[in-house]
Amino acid sequence: MNPENLVIFKGTRDGINIIVDKEADFNDIKSKLEKKVLEATKFFSGAKTNIFFSGRELTSEEEMDLLEIISEKTQINITYVDTKESNEDAKPVEIPNDKALDLGSLVHEQLKQHNLTKFYKGNIRSGQEISFVGSVVIIGDVNPGAFVKAGGNIIILGALKGIAHAGCNGMRDAFIAALTMRPVQLRIADIITRFPVIEDKNAPLRPEYAYIEDNQVYVLQLA
Amino acid sequence: MSEVIVVTSGKGGVGKTTSSANIGTGLALANKKVALIDADIGLRNLDVVMGLENRIVYDLVDVVEGNCRLKQALIKDKRFDKLFLLPAAQTRDKNAVSPEQMKKLCEDLKEDGFDYIIVDCPAGIEQGFKNAIAGADRAVVITTPEVSAVRDADRIIGLLEANGLNNPLLILNRLRVDMVKRGDMMNIEDVTEILAIDVLGIVPDDEAIVVSTNRGEPAVSDPNSKAGEAYRNITRRILGEEVPFMKFEENESFFTKLKKIFSK
Numbered sequence: 001m002n003p004e005n006l007v008i009f010k011g012t013r014d015g016i017n018i019i020v021d022k023e024a025d026f027n028d029i030k031s032k033l034e035k036k037v038l039e040a041t042k043f044f045s046g047a048k049t050n051i052f053f054s055g056r057e058l059t060s061e062e063e064m065d066l067l068e069i070i071s072e073k074t075q076i077n078i079t080y081v082d083t084k085e086s087n088e089d090a091k092p093v094e095i096p097n098d099k100a101l102d103l104g105s106l107v108h109e110q111l112k113q114h115n116l117t118k119f120y121k122g123n124i125r126s127g128q129e130i131s132f133v134g135s136v137v138i139i140g141d142v143n144p145g146a147f148v149k150a151g152g153n154i155i156i157l158g159a160l161k162g163i164a165h166a167g168c169n170g171m172r173d174a175f176i177a178a179l180t181m182r183p184v185q186l187r188i189a190d191i192i193t194r195f196p197v198i199e200d201k202n203a204p205l206r207p208e209y210a211y212i213e214d215n216q217v218y219v220l221q222l223a
Numbered sequence: 224m225s226e227v228i229v230v231t232s233g234k235g236g237v238g239k240t241t242s243s244a245n246i247g248t249g250l251a252l253a254n255k256k257v258a259l260i261d262a263d264i265g266l267r268n269l270d271v272v273m274g275l276e277n278r279i280v281y282d283l284v285d286v287v288e289g290n291c292r293l294k295q296a297l298i299k300d301k302r303f304d305k306l307f308l309l310p311a312a313q314t315r316d317k318n319a320v321s322p323e324q325m326k327k328l329c330e331d332l333k334e335d336g337f338d339y340i341i342v343d344c345p346a347g348i349e350q351g352f353k354n355a356i357a358g359a360d361r362a363v364v365i366t367t368p369e370v371s372a373v374r375d376a377d378r379i380i381g382l383l384e385a386n387g388l389n390n391p392l393l394i395l396n397r398l399r400v401d402m403v404k405r406g407d408m409m410n411i412e413d414v415t416e417i418l419a420i421d422v423l424g425i426v427p428d429d430e431a432i433v434v435s436t437n438r439g440e441p442a443v444s445d446p447n448s449k450a451g452e453a454y455r456n457i458t459r460r461i462l463g464e465e466v467p468f469m470k471f472e473e474n475e476s477f478f479t480k481l482k483k484i485f486s487k
Contacts, residue, residue, distance in 0.1 A: 124381075125377045143417055144370075
């Protein structure tokens with residue numbers, strides 16, 4: 001088999017079709033892709049396009065690997081990603097332009113969104129908002145007036161004193177965990193709750209997490 | 224080395240102007256050449272608090288628009304010979320100046336040999352705020368121990384950091400020791416727990432401030448004022464000295480002291 005054919009780029013009306021060889025070792029494919037992408041850097045630079053993978057069934061990890069190579073080595077703006085063979089009828093999810101190239105946003109419906117995670121280090125202050133299609137992990141406090149919104153779960157290694165909305169696209173089994181739970185409001189999927197005001201300032205602070213059961217938000221101590 | 228320090232708060236009425244006046248005066252008393260800039264165009268106050276209102280000829284907008292030279296607009300404070308004030312325009316609004324122009328102005332003042340340039344920021348987060356922080360190297364955030372002021376300070380800190388002004392310093396103003404002791408007012412720990420920034424100083428609530436503000440004499444020059452002492456400490460900390468925080472003990476009467484001794 002001609003090594004040139006391990007990875008083939010094919011421009012189509014809808015974007016770039018990347019045909020991946022069915023048989024070859026995945027590592028070979030990765031190095032070949034990297035080489036080809038580097039050769040075509042100029043061609044890719046600044047372009048805005050869709051990407052399809054075809055020729056072989058890729059696991060989501062493999063797909064992420066390939067996308068990582070493309071986004072690292074080029075200036076290409078990927079608007080959406082699709083794998084042709086594994087899901088013929090699947091409608092790809094459009095990603096807003098400003099999110100392009102951010103690897104975290106290279107998502108399509110088949111990829112479980114909450115498994116993508118955005119990490120944020122630092123405090124979220126009043127008026128600031130963190131919003132992400134996947135899950136969010138924050139190392140720092142979420143202050144009153146701040147807002148964290150995630151398609152998946154939210155974990156706050158710090159105090160939650162603002163508003164957190166987990167599973168904002170309807171994922172009802174999403175959870176919110178924080179080292180100190182003092183939110184103004186908790187939202188999971190379509191359920192909004194007010195958090196009881198804790199009067200006792202010296203109440204022991206234990207990590208807690210919130211989840212939905214029977215259409216109600218429950219907050220339990222973590223361990 | 225010269226430095227531009229912006230004094231800001233978000234919320235109005237927490238003591239930005241008073242603090243600017245006192246910090247500026249304090250630095251001038253420490254023999255530094257200081258320019259106070261009133262960036263609150265349309266609602267100028269700093270000149271009144273400094274008692275220099277009647278000496279205004281040109282203002283900040285005149286300088287920016289080229290109607291006068293920078294030196295002409297700077298008012299020299301005759302009481303403190305290294306202190307200058309650049310007043311705001313009263314008949315214009317915040318849009319009369321752009322952040323680039325403010326940046327240029329701060330650069331020009333630095334070149335003129337000023338050691339410290341203190342910018343008194345207007346309340347709010349709009350154009351006036353953006354102008355005031357444009358040329359700043361450091362920021363001082365003023366808050367009072369009230370949830371609304373702390374919330375606004377938090378917002379301001381976020382905006383300052385977004386504009387590259389990291390590690391702003393906090394002044395907690397108008398603290399009432401008796402109320403804190405009763406648990407009716409937030410104390411410094413409560414405030415820093417939310418804001419999580421370094422504290423530059425704590426200023427107790429002091430009637431003398433009202434008097435000195437009305438008279439146009441900054442409290443920092445009054446040796447008997449508690450708030451003045453707090454501002455003197457703040458000034459020394461800005462100059463890089465390590466100064467312990469003031470102890471806020473109520474003036475105990477002889478009788479209560481006696482009672483304390485016997486109750487031991």
